[in-house]
Amino acid sequence: MSVGGKAQTTQTIESNAKKWTLRECVEYALDNNISIKQSELDLEAADADKLDALGGLLPTLNGSASVSENTGLSFNPVTNNAQTTTFLSVTGRVNVGYNVFDGLRNIRQVQRADIAKLASQYRLDKMKDDISLFVANNYLxxxxxxxxxxxxxxxxEVTLQQIDQTQELVDAGQLPQGDLLEIQAQDATEQQQIIAAENAVTISKVSLAQLLLLDDYASFDIVDSDFEIIDESFSEKPVNELINAAEENRSEVIxxxxxxxxxxxxxxxxxxxxxxxxSAFFGYDTRYTDATSFDTRLADPDNPTTTREIGFVEGTGQSVLSEVPNTETVVVGADPxxxxxxLNDGIGYGFSLNVPIFNGFSVRSRVQRSKVNLERTRxxxxxxxxxxxSNVYQAYVDAQGSKKAYEAAQKALESQELAYDYAEERYNVGLTNAFDFSQSKLRYNNAKISLNQAKFDYLxxxxxxxLYFGVEPSELKL
Known part of the structure; x- marks a missing residue:
């Protein structure tokens, strides 16, 4: 899962950037993170799939038209007679089709599209939860x-004050030069630690800025405050209650x-x-041509018949005459x-039945694969x-353990603070040397750092x- 990276539309913080709260960081990440945007596109694709499935319940309507010019021996599309000529023809068709029954597959496609859209929404919700945790972890x-x-x-700062005090005592001959050198060495070590800590702060701020897709790392910062532990009894709830709440609210199971x-x-x-x-179908078509045709018609209404020889009498050779219509063939032009x-339109309609008998086991194999996939998803x-x-239980145990570690760190700091105060008093009156005093101060510093780590780990x-209990990502607070 990608949770960082550059985007072409990355936004830059103004030079006088404010300091960000955790809620602002979470909300900004939810609005701009690339992975979330990709999940939102998946949701839009699910809408398109549903629209496609709904279309399967509707009839189809299609129209077509063609224009052609024929030269030579061709069939007249109106008279269906063969003609040797050049003519223009135009045809048009409108077809309506409707799937009456297809094994209820069209209906189930719609149902499947609804489920797929819900699944995409839950995947988006899970992505938001994951991003929120990433942001919270980087923030802390x-x-x-x-x-x-x-x-x-x-x-x-205390060490620097001690250097000044020790220098005065050394100059007065009350302390040896070695004590001053010991404290100065301690100052050099502390300076190195400060530089490393400053780098750690910078790197962690850059990491969060990258997660938020911000490119002005130098100006980015978060709210400085001594955050208190806000435990709304989540760590005190029975683990079964947390598991039940997670099953209802988390997206993984859904x-x-x-x-x-x-x-x-x-x-x-x-x-x-x-x-x-x-399936049912209905079609309408019509046609036009500018081709001329031959028509046989009466030439003279006043003389509708004529006498023609139609044969001979066998043996005598006498001609046999008959009256036939007095007609002639004329060329008729195309109608408007x-x-x-x-005049040339027509319709066709009916039903079509398709019975699957044998298709090379393709249907059976698809059904078998679907069964296997169903068992896999179960x-x-x-x-x-x-x-x-397991994750909720682990989170519960981690929270309990981090709480105990935090409480233990508090007690350890109290003890180290007392030991440091005692060592400082002894050093000031010359009852202990600078090395022992610096070691006591180092343990005191380490206890403070351990308390910081334990505190924010617990947070x-x-x-x-x-999040497992159902708190919205944007509602996370410190």
Whole structure:
């Protein structure tokens, strides 16, 4: 899953950028993250699939027209007679088709499209939860690094004061030169630690800015505050309550359930190919041609018949005469365009039945694959439930452990602070040397850093529990 990277539409923070809160970072990430935008496109594609499935329930309407010119021996499209000439012909058709029955596959395609859209929505929700956790983790890492830097700077200020005090005592001959060198060495070590801590703060801010698709890393910063632990009893809830809430609110199990429903619909659609299909059709067509035709008609109304010799009497050779119509063949021009369209039109309608008998086991193989896929999705659903239960339980245990670690770090800091105060008093009156005092101060600094790490680790574990319990990503707060 991609959660960072550059986008062509990355936005730049203004030079006087504000300091961002966790909620602002989460909301901004949800609006601009590339992975979320891709999931939103999947949702739009699901809408298109549903529109396509709905279209399968509607009749089809198609029109066609053609214009052609024929030279030589061709069939007149109106008279259907062969003619050796050049003529223009125009034909037009309108066809309506409707799928009356196809094994209910069209209806189940619509149902499948609805399920697929819901699955896409839940995948989008899961993506938002994942991005929110990434943002919260990066945000808390900045807070941890800033707290560590603050601790190191504050302790170095004390070291600098001690250097001045020790220098005066050395100059007065009350302390050996070695004590001054020891404290100066401690100052050099602390300066290195401060530089490393500053780099850690910068890198963590750059990491979060990249996650938010911001490119002005130098100006990006978050709110500086001594965040308190806000535990709305999530870590105190029974683990079974958290698991039940996660099964109702988290998307992992719901996505797996929708995949099972999709597999069931695919199986129904595949089985639908076993049934006959019935379709209805209706067609209308007409035609026009500018070709001339030959017509036999009476030449003279006043003399409609004439006498013609039609044979001879065998033996005598006498001619046999008969009266026949007095006609002649004339060339008739084409009727007007509109009149031909009216006179030459026709319609056709009916039903079509298609019975599948043998198709090379293609239907049977599709049904078999659909059955296998259905069983696979059922196993995946069971695995998703087990994974979610395991993840929630792990998050619960992590939260409990981080809480205990935080409480232990508080006690350790209290003890180290007392030890440091005692060592400082002894050093000031010359009862301990600079090395022992610097070691006590180092343990005190480490205890403060450990408390910072334990505190913000506990905060992150609480955010994980909140998401599992159904808190909206944008509602995460410190």
């Amino acid at each position: 890492q900045i807070l941890t690094n800033k707290a560590n830097l603050k601790t190191l700077v504050a302790q170095n 996505i797996a359930e929708k995949n099972v429903e999709l597999a069931e619909k695919d199986l129904q659609i595949a089985r639908g190919a076993y049934y006959p299909t019935i 365009f509109v009149e031909q369209l009216y 196993y995946q659903l069971e695995q998703a439930k087990l994974d979610l239960e 992150f574990r609480l955010k994980v529990l909140e």
